[in-house]
Amino acid sequence: MQRNPQLNAHGELQHLLSIEGLPREVLVQILDTAESFVGVTEREVKKVPLLRGKSVFNLFFEPSTRTRTTFEIAAKRLSADVINLNIALSSQTKGESLLDTVANLSAMQADIFVVRHNSSGAPYLIARNVKPHEHVVNAGDGRHAHPTQGLLDLYTIRHYKKEFTRLTVAIVGDILHSRVARSLIHGLTTLGAPEVRVIGPQTLLPSGVEALGVRVFHDMRAGLKDCDVIVMLRLQNERMDGTLLPSAQEFFKHYGLTGAKLSLAKPDAIVMHPGPMNRGVEIDSTVADGPHAVILPQVTFGIAVRMAVMSIVAGN
Amino acid sequence: MRLHIKGGRVVDPASARDAVGDVYAADGKIAEEFSRADRVIDAKGLVVAPGFIDLSARLREPGYEYKATLESEMDAAVAGGVTSLACPPDTDPPLDEPGLVDMLRRRAKALSRARVYPLGALTVKLRGEALTEMAELGEAGCVAFSQGNVPLRDTQLLWRALQYAATFGYPVWLRAEDAWLAKDGVSHDGEVATRLGLAGIPSFAETIALGTILELVRATRARVHVCRLSTAGAVEMMRHAKQEGLPVSCDVAIHHLHLCDMDLGYFDSHCRLEPPLRSQRDRDALARGLAEGAVDCLCSDHTPVDEDGKHLPFAEAEPGATGLELLLPLTLKWGAAHKLPLAVTLARMTSDPARILGVATGRIVTGAPADLAIFDPGAAVRVTAESLKSQGKNTPFLGYEFAGRVRYTVVAGNVVYEG
Numbered sequence: 083m084q085r086n087p088q089l090n091a092h093g094e095l096q097h098l099l100s101i102e103g104l105p106r107e108v109l110v111q112i113l114d115t116a117e118s119f120v121g122v123t124e125r126e127v128k129k130v131p132l133l134r135g136k137s138v139f140n141l142f143f144e145p146s147t148r149t150r151t152t153f154e155i156a157a158k159r160l161s162a163d164v165i166n167l168n169i170a171l172s173s174q175t176k177g178e179s180l181l182d183t184v185a186n187l188s189a190m191q192a193d194i195f196v197v198r199h200n201s202s203g204a205p206y207l208i209a210r211n212v213k214p215h216e217h218v219v220n221a222g223d224g225r226h227a228h229p230t231q232g233l234l235d236l237y238t239i240r241h242y243k244k245e246f247t248r249l250t251v252a253i254v255g256d257i258l259h260s261r262v263a264r265s266l267i268h269g270l271t272t273l274g275a276p277e278v279r280v281i282g283p284q285t286l287l288p289s290g291v292e293a294l295g296v297r298v299f300h301d302m303r304a305g306l307k308d309c310d311v312i313v314m315l316r317l318q319n320e321r322m323d324g325t326l327l328p329s330a331q332e333f334f335k336h337y338g339l340t341g342a343k344l345s346l347a348k349p350d351a352i353v354m355h356p357g358p359m360n361r362g363v364e365i366d367s368t369v370a371d372g373p374h375a376v377i378l379p380q381v382t383f384g385i386a387v388r389m390a391v392m393s394i395v396a397g398n
Numbered sequence: 399m400r401l402h403i404k405g406g407r408v409v410d411p412a413s414a415r416d417a418v419g420d421v422y423a424a425d426g427k428i429a430e431e432f433s434r435a436d437r438v439i440d441a442k443g444l445v446v447a448p449g450f451i452d453l454s455a456r457l458r459e460p461g462y463e464y465k466a467t468l469e470s471e472m473d474a475a476v477a478g479g480v481t482s483l484a485c486p487p488d489t490d491p492p493l494d495e496p497g498l499v500d501m502l503r504r505r506a507k508a509l510s511r512a513r514v515y516p517l518g519a520l521t522v523k524l525r526g527e528a529l530t531e532m533a534e535l536g537e538a539g540c541v542a543f544s545q546g547n548v549p550l551r552d553t554q555l556l557w558r559a560l561q562y563a564a565t566f567g568y569p570v571w572l573r574a575e576d577a578w579l580a581k582d583g584v585s586h587d588g589e590v591a592t593r594l595g596l597a598g599i600p601s602f603a604e605t606i607a608l609g610t611i612l613e614l615v616r617a618t619r620a621r622v623h624v625c626r627l628s629t630a631g632a633v634e635m636m637r638h639a640k641q642e643g644l645p646v647s648c649d650v651a652i653h654h655l656h657l658c659d660m661d662l663g664y665f666d667s668h669c670r671l672e673p674p675l676r677s678q679r680d681r682d683a684l685a686r687g688l689a690e691g692a693v694d695c696l697c698s699d700h701t702p703v704d705e706d707g708k709h710l711p712f713a714e715a716e717p718g719a720t721g722l723e724l725l726l727p728l729t730l731k732w733g734a735a736h737k738l739p740l741a742v743t744l745a746r747m748t749s750d751p752a753r754i755l756g757v758a759t760g761r762i763v764t765g766a767p768a769d770l771a772i773f774d775p776g777a778a779v780r781v782t783a784e785s786l787k788s789q790g791k792n793t794p795f796l797g798y799e800f801a802g803r804v805r806y807t808v809v810a811g812n813v814v815y816e817g
Contacts, residue, residue: 087664102593181709201711202595203665224713226595261595289598290589 087209094398097209097218098391100227102268109272113237115390116383122159123385132393133162136193140166141184142221143199148357149221149231152381153196156388162194184208192216194392202226217395219388225259230391231356232265234384236273238376239311241383242352246273252305252347253296254281255315255337255364258288258326262356263315271295281305282337285326302337309347313354314339314365330363340366344374352376399436399811400424406441406772410448411745412752412761421446423768426810430764437813441772444805447744448760449481449512449769451751453649454625455700455722457514458789459502461490466702466789468502471722472511474788476815478698478723479771479804481512482752482759484571487519488546494519494530496538503539511814513769515755517544517571520559524548529559532568541755542569542623547672547717549577557614564620569754571623572611574632575673579603584713586628586676590659596713599674605631612639615646623754624648626699628673630683637692647754650684651699652728653719657681657794667708667715668794671699688746689736695750696732698725702790720790726771727779727800740775768811777803 086103090096095108122130138157142150150166157164169183184195194217197205202224209218222228243249251270257263257280270278271294280291281299292298299305306312317333327333339353353365353374361367369375401423408419422429455475458466475483485502487493493502499516506514518540522528532543543563550556550572563570580599585591587598608624612635615622627633627650636648653671658681662669669675687693701718708715725747733743752760759769780799783791807815 179706179709180711199711201713203713204711206665207667207709207711224595224711225597264593264595288592289587289600290592293589294593 087206090398095395096398098229098395099205099209099218099220100268101229101232101265101272102227104272106272109233109236109269112233112387112390112394113240115394116237116386119386119389120383123382128159129161130159131161133157133160133396136162136396137191138162138164138194138196138392139187139192140164141169141187141195141197142167143169143197143204144222146198146222149198152384153221153388156385157392159385160389160393162392180204180207181211184211188213188216194219194396196221198222200224219391219395222261225261225264227265228261229265230384230388231262232269233391234380234387235266235313235354235356236269237383237387238354238380242376243310246270246275249275249310250277250279250308251275251311251313252279252281252309253313253315254302254305254339256286256317256321257282257291257315258286259318259321260315264294266313267294267296279305279309283327302343303346306343306346309351311352311354312339312344312347316356316358317360317364334363338362338364338366339369341368341372344369354380357381400432400434401768401808401811401813402435402438403441403446403770403772404438406444406446408446408762409741409744410762411741412749413763414741415762416739416741421762421770423808423811426768428762428764428766428768439772439806444772444774445740446762447771447773448748448762449771449807449809450479450725450747451755451760452480452483452698452700452722452725452747453695453751453754454651454697455480455483455485456702456718457485458702459489459505460498465704465707468505469509470787470789471700471702472506472509474722474786475512476807476809477787477804477817478725479773479807480722480725481769481771481807481809482515482755482757483512484515484517484541484755486546487517487544488524488548492519492524493517493540494522494524496534499535499538499540510809510812512809513759515541517542519543520545520570521550521555526550526552526555529562532563532566536568542571544571544625545573547573549575549580551577553610557618560614560618560620560622564618569621569623571625573625573673574604574608574611574627576603576607579606584670584674585662586659586674588659588677590662594662594665601629601631601676601680604629604673605635608632608635612644612646615644619645621645626651626654626673626697627684627693628654628676628680630680633683633687633692637687640692647694649695649697650688650693651697652721652725653699653794654681655685655688655696655732656728661794662712665712666794667710667712668719668792668796670712670715670717671719672717685732685736688732689738694754696725696729696746698722700788702788703792705791708792719793720786720788721793722788723786724781724793724795726773726804727802730775730802731800768808770808771804772806772808773802773804775802777801779803
């Protein structure tokens with residue numbers, strides 16, 4: 083088996099490709115570093131000079147507004163130069179290969195590539211082919227991983243719950259297509275959360291998901307019982323063609339988070355969502371805007387977490 | 399050419415012969431002892447075996463010459479000790495017209511290396527809509543009819559195809575994969591695919607399709623060879639089908655004997671294969687089934703892919719691996735792991751595939767075509783891009799070292815390779 087391609091010879095984070103396989107210490111280092119940056123984002127001058135003179139290329143092979151924007155803000159707060167490339171609309175459609183695109187950008191002196199791609203594993207291919215001083219940060223690849231989202235979810239949980247070792251966490255909805263779920267599951271199991279549950283219909287659960295260390299529930303009421311943390315996943319519109327689910331209404335009836343279902347969790351449970359939300363499909367507005375929801379703080383923490391990741395990889 | 403191969407360990411699986419001795423060839427055939435040879439090969443310390451017969455090797459002609467040419471792949475074949483090979487019809491255009499088949503055979507013959515047995519397309523353009531002219535294709539040299547890796551969704555047409563082929567006694571070679579269940583899938587549907595976020599092909603995509611095929615064989619009595627099994631369930635089904643007396647046989651590709659989905663590692667696109675690498679349990683069942691005879695033989699499933707086709711994210715990468723030159727070392731490795739006598743190990747790529755192809759090669763007996771592979775079973779071979787003669791350098795085994803080096807390959811009494 084090859085060495086974990088995201089760690090350098092000293093076991094330090096060279097690229098961030100997946101939470102899976104990262105040692106606990108590396109995760110804690112990222113979360114602690116993020117904590118120190120939360121202060122920065124609240125200051126009047128929201129900048130630190132850690133990445134001054136460095137270039138961050140946002141390489142988005144798949145459309146995204148939120149993730150790309152938060153990476154851009156994070157890079158700018160670290161004083162980096164940010165170049166946004168919306169590849170979905172340019173060279174790929176002209177037939178240029180993924181590696182040719184990266185080689186061309188590399189010739190423009192990149193330091194960090196932030197990559198989103200619709201094919202699982204694409205950031206690994208890029209990481210194998212960049213120069214030694216260049217770093218790759220996965221901003222979401224296919225169904226595989228979305229490690230900065232997973233980290234900001236971990237950060238949010240730690241912020242509200244302080245520690246992981248007594249928590250019951252439920253992840254609800256389309257686990258099959260969710261890179262967010264996979265990253266969060268790996269993070270939670272690495273940090274010692276004793277019970278991670280996934281809740282959804284069989285058509286939206288990947289086979290053998292139990293092997294990731296989770297308990298499977300098809301009944302949301304049973305699955306939410308005594309949970310500390312509820313993570314609702316976005317149900318993509320393209321899943322609604324009738325082959326996986328009969329309708330959005332029926333999905334909401336079984337797996338939508340309502341106040342009544344939320345009351346089955348612990349009284350101080352928090353509700354998270356990676357966004358963008360489909361109100362009335364996976365979450366009721368009263369819950370999304372209610373006192374248990376920590377969905378907007380997640381976004382704020384996301385910037386600090388991405389600052390932490392970029393500053394750590396650039397320093398290794 | 400009168401050839402005398404002297405003092406080698408002669409292993410002929412068909413006759414269970416395994417003894418040090420001499421082999422003579424004259425006029426392209428294995429001959430009785432003679433005294434005046436044009437050439438004497440000292441085979442001391444080497445194994446003299448029938449030339450290997452590979453039931454699936456893509457030569458990429460016509461249509462995909464940028465991936466490989468007939469020259470490069472025929473070089474690879476004889477460097478691997480392969481003296482006969484069957485090539486699937488999924489070329490561009492597919493082998494659905496006698497002219498194409500004829501041209502391929504003549505081009506191959508002109509190179510005078512391995513013997514090429516084309517498989518004709520079962521349906522026009524492999525589209526699964528209309529049957530090809532099997533008699534015409536048969537006359538042009540097609541030994542059987544196949545869809546290659548292209549699915550035939552229409553089970554009624556499959557039924558008709560088997561009826562028609564059975565009428566005229568043509569064998570049909572099929573892969574067992576339900577096209578709907580395999581839709582969009584790129585890996586074995588299981589824990590690894592779940593972890594990597596890759597779309598899976600469930601094992602029952604193979605067993606359901608195989609169930610359909612076996613039921614149609616029961617109805618039509620067509621002679622069917624099932625290509626490249628990948629699941630433990632299919633091995634069991636084949637075992638029972640043979641016990642029942644159905645006219646069926648099957649093979650497994652070398653990769654599936656030695657690798658499983660765990661080997662995908664960090665999205666290694668060299669492990670993107672058709673069928674997908676499955677679980678360890680499946681791998682072990684295939685290896686055991688081959689040892690016990692439920693699986694008849696091995697093939698290299700040689701599929702040269704150019705670098706651009708593999709330098710892509712896993713799901714987008716072109717499936718396939720180069721294999722002709724790895725057939726011997728990987729077969730020996732499997733045989734050693736199962737503690738099989740060398741004659742049994744070698745049978746899976748000599749006499750057994752010869753039986754399925756219906757050819758006279760694959761044995762060392764006076765009067766048989768003098769196709770031989772002479773190899774050093776203990777010599778180390780390191781698999782590198784430079785060492786491979788095939789234009790395809792795509793193999794999950796790059797960098798590995800195996801035992802088993804081909805020293806001479808003889809086709810029709812002529813030495814066509816010396817290594």
